[in-house]
Every structure is written in C-alpha cells, then in structure tokens.
Amino acid sequence: MFSRAKTLLLLGVTLVLLTVGCAKAPEPPRAVQPPPAEAVVPPATPTADVKPEPVAKLPPPTQDEVRGAVARIYKDAVVVDTNRFAVGDFNGDGSQDVAVVVTPAAGMLGEINSEVANWILEDPQKIVPPDSKKATQRLAPVPAPTRVAQSDVLLVVLHGHGPLGWRNPESRQTYLLKNATAGGIRSHQMTTLLKANSGKTALPKLRGDVISEKLGAEPGFLYYNGSKYVWYPSSRGAESIASK
C-alpha cells in the first residue's frame, strides 16, 4: 500500500500534469493585421450590348427543307403540309423561324401527347395574358393540359438558332400548337404591325414577328410572349392585318 504522503504526492503530480496539459498553450504573438480580404476582381470587360442581329437574308424555303426541319425533331410523329408554311423571326432572337401546318400521323398520338416530348404542346387560345391596365388582378386559371386528337390540324413553330435559322441542324426548340390554324397562315413583321397600330395601347407586347390568319371568322395573329404562343384576335383593338 502507498503511504498517505506518497498517495497525496502522486495525486498532486497527476493534478499538476492535468492542469498543465489541459491549459491552452499560449498563442504565439501575432502582429495586428487586418483579416485577409476577398481579392479584388478586375473589372469585367464590358460586354457589347446584345442587339438582335437583323435576320440574315436567306433564300426562300423549299418544301424539302421544311419537311426535313420538322422531321429533325418530330421524326415521323406528324405529317407536314408542305404547301402551308411561313417564315419570320417569331421569338425575336434575330434568327429566322418557320411555322408550318401539320397533322398527327396515324398511330402517333401517344408520342405527340407524351409528357416528355421534345416539343412544347399548347393551345394559344387558352393562354390569357394579364390585363396590363390592372396592377392587381387574379390571374387566369391554369388551363388543363392540351391533348391532341387524331383529327386536329396543328401548327409547328420551329425556332431558329444562329445565322442559318431554322435550317441549322442545331435548332430544336419547337412549339406544337393546337387550335392555332385554319390553314392560311402568313408572316407579318413586327415593325409593320407596330406601325399599323401606332398610338394604340391595345397591342400586346411583341417580341418578334407574328403569324397572322383567320380562326373561324375572326382575323388575328399569333405572337410569342416569351414563354407561350398567344392568340390575339383583332377584336381586342389592334389593327387587323390578316384581313389585308
């Protein structure tokens, strides 16, 4: 057995060891200096204003080109009416787009209506733009998903990419529109429409050219609002162009 004195000594030594070990070591003296700063990033080279290049003068489309462009994305899901198409810069990005009338190919409705199809399927007559005269308003209810039936006549709008426009093999963004055509489509330049409606406030915000036609008995035009194609009947106040 340890004697009491030795035990106390041992405990004392242990205590000293613990105290010394647990004590925070003195930090080395530090020079007073500011914290490291986020390095200054050199000013970015000013980016040139992004102005849409005027749509390059391209040769008139041939029926084969139109059929080929549609097939590039839709493959054999639709049948192209190569007699009814129009070109213009409908989304206003400076690249030529094409709109063409199509019908569903037999047995391809499942592909056309797929939720992961390579096209945006929509009904422009169901898109209700917000009323620009009201600051606070209840937005229109979200329409039910559009479904294509075998008897539908559809409109394909294929957005172009780069100087070659819709002919560019890389151009793939496309909308498949239901209730958007009765067949006779024409392209009208945005500038023409703006000029015809100068001073009127009824015109929606246009990003690019429009596709004019008559749906039923009513003239009007399809325009791109940045996310959807919207049907704008001339009865809303804009100068009709389809009737001219």
Place this chain on the structure above:
Amino acid sequence: MRMLKLSVLLLFAAALVLPFAFTSTVEGQGATEAPRGFDNLTNGFVTQAQFDADKDVFEERDDIAKGLGPVYNTQSCAECHQNPVTGAISQITELRAGHFNGVNFVDHPGGSLINDRATNPEIQERVLGGNEVRTFRTSLNTLGDGFVECIDSNTLAAIANAQPGQSGGQIAGQFIQVPVAEANGALRGARFGWKNQQASLLSFSSDAYLNEMGITNRFNLVENTSNGTFVGFGSGFDPVPDNAPCASNPAVNCGEDPDEDIVAFARFMRATKAPKRGPGAEDGSNGAPNPDIVAGSNLFSQIGCAICHVRSITTAPAGTSINGGAFIVPAALGNKIIHPLSDFLLHNVGTGDGIVQNGGQSTRNKLRTPPLWGVRTRDRIMHDGEGLNRNESILRHDGEANGVINNYNALSATQKNQLILFLNSL
C-alpha cells in the same frame, strides 16, 4: 508492485492529458458540408434564440404607422418567403415594366418595379401606355443565402471564365459587380436577385425593405414614387417622415427603420441552413439513394446542365473580409461546401425579360441562373412562373443552352424521367 501501480497511474494521467495537448484548432481543416434543413434551426452563425428573434422580425407584418408604403408589394418579408418555412419561396410574383427604344431599355416612370399595392387608392401604380416590356418575377428562396454571400467573388469569376471551354464556346456567363451599400458603394461580384442586383445580404435587405414594403432605411432614404409622382412624407400620402435616428447610433439617419430591421433580416438569412435534399437523393443525405435519382443526377452532368447549374461551390475561408470590408466570413459560414446548382452568373437562354437593372444594357435579355436547391418546393418555375412542368421548363431554355437542350432531346423517355426525378429531389 508499488512501482507497477505508480506506472499505471502515471500512464493513466498521461492518457488523459495527451488528447488535450495535441488537439489542434479548427483552422486549417478541410472544407465541410454546409448544414441543410427546412427545420427553422440556426446554421450556427447565431444562437437559436437570436435566430428565433430575427425570424420574428422577418415575419413581422408592418403597417402604415411603421412606415409601410405608400406604394408597396407586401406587409412582411415572410409573405413572399415562406414555403415550406420562413425564408424560402412562394408563388407570389412582382411586376416590372419599361420600354425598349430599339437601342436601350428605358425604365417605366418611377422605375421598372410596378408596386402591386398602395395605402391610398389614388396612388395605385399601373403600367402606363408605351411601356410594352412587362414581366413577372417569382419570389426567390433565401435559405442558405449566408453561404452564397460568403462565396469569394473570384470563385464566381473563375466559373465564368471556364464556361466557354466547357461548352465549345456556346455558354459564357456574365459576371457583374454591383455596389455594396454598407461599404460606401464598393463594388463586389453580384449574386442575389433575378438580375444579380445585389452582392450583400444587408444591401439586399435594404433594397427589399424599400421596394417591396415601402419602408425607407439607412441605405435607402427616399420613398418610391407612384408612376413617377412623389408620394412620400409631405405629399399627404405618407405620415411617417424619413429621418428617424438609428437606435444603435443616433447620429445616423435610419429613415423609417430606427430599429434597423434590415440588420435583423440580413442576420436571419445569414443564419439559415441550405435547403435539404429530398428522400432518395444520390448523395445519401436523405435516406438510401434512389437508383433513378442517381441515374438522373449523372445525366444532369453528362448533358451539360451542370455547366451553369454548378453543383458544388466552397465558400471563402473564415476570417476573409468580404462585402467591401463590411463583413468578415464567420466560422459557421466559412470553408463550407454548398450545392446550390447555380453559377450565380447572368445568361441569355432565350427567356430574357427585357429589363435592365444593375448590370447595364448588355444584361437586358439575361437572367441569373436560378439556384435549383429546393426547387422541388416550387410548382411554378422559371423567372415568370410560367413553367408548370419540368419538361416544358427545360425546353424553354434556348440561346446559350441550345446545345445542352439538344442533348436533353436526345435522351430516351426513361432517361428524361430520371432527370426530372432528380430535379424533384432537389
């Protein structure tokens, strides 16, 4: 025997002491994952009690006596930043408008923001004729923004510099620098807002307090107009003067915000955790990985989405001075790995809204890559909330994203569904 006992005792004492003697500080350790959760708990930047108090301020509904309006959008920060917890998102949009004169974007009279509400019907803002550029903007998530603030600007610039090489020159994010209000306008790499309007959370809080709630504050002392007409104190529409001294320093004018709520807003956002992944996430952070989510995650990178929706970024080390010297990165936010799925840069992917704010005319049709963390909590996506399903929203990408979307189009239906499942796990 005695010696043996003595030796055992000394060894025991040494074993107790050694761990303390050799424990190093946290400094110098590798980056660690930032905490994640939709749980109303602090990320460690402040105490839970402070976090709760700041959250109360963030949720407080202000009234006219407090300075609300005269034109405004909401009565509380949490009205727009609430789903599923305070600080997150909502379906609420704001309206912006202006005019494009063929060369430049011109602000709507009174500024591009058209406030949706007013304290008096006579001063309700409306979009005036001739302002054909109009867009909605959905409310952004602020959870985890403290970590985003602590990303070194040079990290963002480096991401921008790398993108052309990663994309055959198709993708080139624009890095802009914007003034930091609390640093006397010192410039810093922008990262907050749909147009990258802000670089610091205090500047962002100040901007939002004025523009969304109509409450002037230390860094924004002038009330918004109503379609260009002055409606501030003295006009008869605003009973609250814009000259209250700051409680913390009476020598400073705090406008209608003497209690400096903007500081509490910024502190709250800095203390929020990053959004937590959903069940089955490929990183194993929420249960066993779902094989389809794993496959979708891989496809997301393979087809190029991750060039802009950057998966992982590490924040600056603790102790780094940011925001023009106005904020020092704290330990809770420094050297943290986050997964925002954004590069915080401006891009033209064909969805541009036509509005110019802090970035100059070159940014007119560009938008900041929205961070996809927490996107599963949204039913309306894209800047305007027009994307009602994931596939359609992906297909809306064009412009710089053209090549990536073409890769997406080439996927099989199964692969697309896997990729969408991955998005719905974020």
